[in-house]
Amino acid sequence: MSRQFSVSYNFLFSAAVCGVCAIFVSSSAVTLAERQDVNKLLDKKKNVLQAAGLMQPDEKIAAAEVEERFSRFRPVVIDLKTGEEAPDVDPDTFDQQKAKKDPARSSVAPKNSSLVKRLPDHALVYEVEDEAGNLEMVVVPVEGYGLWSTLLGFLALEADTRSVVGLAYYDHKETPGLGGEVDNARWKALWPGRKALDESFEPKIEVIKGSAGPANDDPYRVDGLSGATITSRGVTNMMHFWLGDEGLGPYLERVRQRKGAA
């Protein structure tokens, strides 16, 4: 014999179930948010390592190994306008993407083809020194619009600031198989050994439509991503913006001076 419950009983029972579920969902969102942040940071470090040629794109390594390899990198917050180190900003807590959105810590960017709208006052770069303390490489952030999204990545340069060590993107929403091929290991392998800047230290590297020659013969050009001319152009634009005077130019100049002084 089935028992009939009152309308108010059913209502209260459903409300209690919803309440328990809401508490469960919100508490897991809060607990997982922390883990997501940790994973995001780890992924960023892996991309710095990949740009620097210290991790293969298809390599699977544990978090401890990432930290171990990353320990050679010194995070440095720089003042974008002067290129000098900003000792009052903590590199361990500085978030360039957040700083860019904060009017107190950023300014409107000059018009640029990379569609960068705001420039943070500071940028986070990574420096690697050899055992004798000489600067070996710098890894700098690059970002700019492709077709559907802003691509965020890292470009590693030798201490001469011209020679490319590697490039890696850690965030974008370009189409897999088209613009998303910026993540393709074979395409990324075309970058090391090219020259990002010309002999006068002006940005020159370009992702062309079609195929470029080997790095030694054709140092300023990289193969285009097939069927993705717009993303390819976006990569060129962001290189020119970030390696130029409006972006990291003052910092790269300071790196060259330091190297000359060493």
Ligand SMILES: Cc1cc2nc3c(=O)[nH]c(=O)nc-3n(C[C@H](O)[C@H](O)[C@H](O)COP(=O)(O)O)c2cc1C
């Ligand atoms: C569904 C769809 C997704 C696309 N995704 C991209 C993309 O991520 N990057 C890109 O440059 N072009 C993308 N394209 C192609 C562009 O619309 C454009 O045709 C292309 O950039 C021209 O490149 P091509 O001259 O090498 O063919 C996409 C096209 C379609 C229909």
